[in-house]
Amino acid sequence: MRKIGCALLFSLFLLLVLPHMGHAAAPQTKIILDGQELVMPSDVEVVNINKNVMIPIRVVAENLKFKVSWNQKTQNVSIEQNSKVLSLNVGKTEASVQNEKVKLNTAPQLIKNTVVVPLRFVSEEMGLSVSWNNKEKIVGLTSSVTPPVEPSSDVPGLETRWSKVDDISFTNEQLVVSMDTEVTPQITRLTNPNRIVVDLPSTTFGDNIGSALQQGTMGKVDVSGIDHVKEVRYALFKKDPAQVRVVIELDNLSDDVQVNTQYVSGKLIVDLALTGIVGVPTQPSNSGKSIVVIDPGHGGKDPGTIGISNTQEKNFTLPLGLKVQALLLQEPDIEVVMTRETDVYPTRPERVQLANTLNADVFVSIHGNSVKASPQSSGTETFYYKRSNSKELADIIHRHLIEALGFKDRGVKNGNLEVIRDTTMPAVLLEIGFLSNLAEEQAMLSESVQDKAAQAIVNGIKEFLNQPQ
Structure with missing residues (x-):
C-alpha cells in the first residue's frame, strides 16, 4: 500500500492550479491516451483539488473503457476493469482496492451533479501510466496493452482502407x-x-x-x-x-x-x-418530426435503364435524390433518410426493410423511364400500390411535378412494384421522364430541371404531410 500512497502524492492537475482547496475549469487542458486526445463533452470539467487531477467518472467510463457503477444512496463509486475493482465514496479519503483499504490524499467530490475521482490513482490502479506536461497542461496516459492495428496493404503507397x-x-x-x-x-x-x-x-x-x-x-x-x-x-x-x-x-x-x-x-x-426508459408511456415517443425516406433508384452494379445517349438511369436518380435531400434537410419538422447517397446498390428488399424499420411516414422512389424502341415516348407518370394513402401521396406529388416541369401528363397509376408494394407507409414511385427521348433526356440531366423537380417533390411531400408551403 506504500506504493499506492506514494503514487497519490504525485497526482497531477489538468486545470489551472488553484492556490487553495478549490477547483476550476481549464478549457486548454488536454488528456492524451495512447497518443490520442480524449474528447470530452463541453459540460464536463476536469478539476484541481489539493494538487490532484480529478476527472469525471463519465470520462473515465467512456474513454478509458472502465465499468463504472454509481450508488446515489451511499454516494459510492465502483470502478471495474476485468477482475479488478476500485471502490470510492464521495467525501471520504478511504478507498478500497480488491477489498483492501487504501488512504487517498483527496476524496472524490460531487460537482455540478457529476462525481470526480482522482485520475492518477484510478489510472495507475487500472494499469495506466501517467505523465504531466505542466507547460502545455497535458496529461498523458499510456496503457500497457497496445490496441491492434488493421494490417496495412502490401502495396507501397496504398493507405489502409477504413x-x-x-x-x-x-x-x-x-x-x-x-x-x-x-x-x-x-x-x-x-x-x-x-x-x-x-x-x-x-x-x-x-x-x-x-x-x-x-x-x-x-x-x-x-x-x-x-x-x-x-x-x-x-x-x-x-x-x-x-x-x-x-x-x-x-x-x-x-x-x-x-x-x-x-x-x-x-x-x-x-x-x-x-x-x-423510466416515465415513458407504452406507445413510442413522438419527436413531432415526420420521417421521409428518399430512394434514388438503382445504383452500383444496377445501372437501371439506358437513355438515348447511353445515359445510365442511376446517374440521374442519385443527383436528383440528393437535391431532394438537401431541400428536406432545411425543413425543421422533417427527418430525411436516404436509401443511398453514393453509387451503391441496396437491394429492393433492403430499401423496403429500411423504410419499414424506421416506421417512416413517407417513402418516395425516384426513377427515369426509357423505351428505346419508341424514342418519341415522353412524359411523367407516378405509381402507387393499392393503399388509399399512397394514392393520395401520388396524386399530390404528380400534380406538383407536372406543374413544375411541363412534361406530358401520363397520369397516376396503380403498379405492383416491390418498393411501393412491400413498404407499409404511403409510398410512391416517380418516373420523372423518358431518358430514351432526346429532348427529355437533356432536360432531365440539366441542373435547372432537376432543381425544379426536387422542389416539386418536396412541395408535394409537405402538402401531403400538411406542412406549410
Missing part, C-alpha cells in the same frame, strides 16, 4: 449511421449520466463529415423535440487505428432497455427500446 461514416442522424428512437461498408459496432451502456456508447472500429469519417470535423473535436446531432434523449454526440475517437464513437445521452435509463442493431441498405441502425 470504413467511412457519411451521415449520422437520430429519428424514431433509432440512431441511423450511413456507412460505405458494414461494421460490427461495440455497444456499451453507462450510467451517471445514462448513456449508450456506440464504437465503430476501423472506421473514420467520410468527406461529408470529415471536412468539418477534425480529430479531437465533437459533432452533435439535432435531437430537439425528441423525448428522453438529451444529446447525441460523435467524434473521431482514435486515428490509427481509426475509430468513430457516438454517444447517446438519455434522461433516464432502466435496466430493461433493449439495444438492437442491424445493417440495412448501407445504414447501421441502432434501435433503442425507449419504452424501457
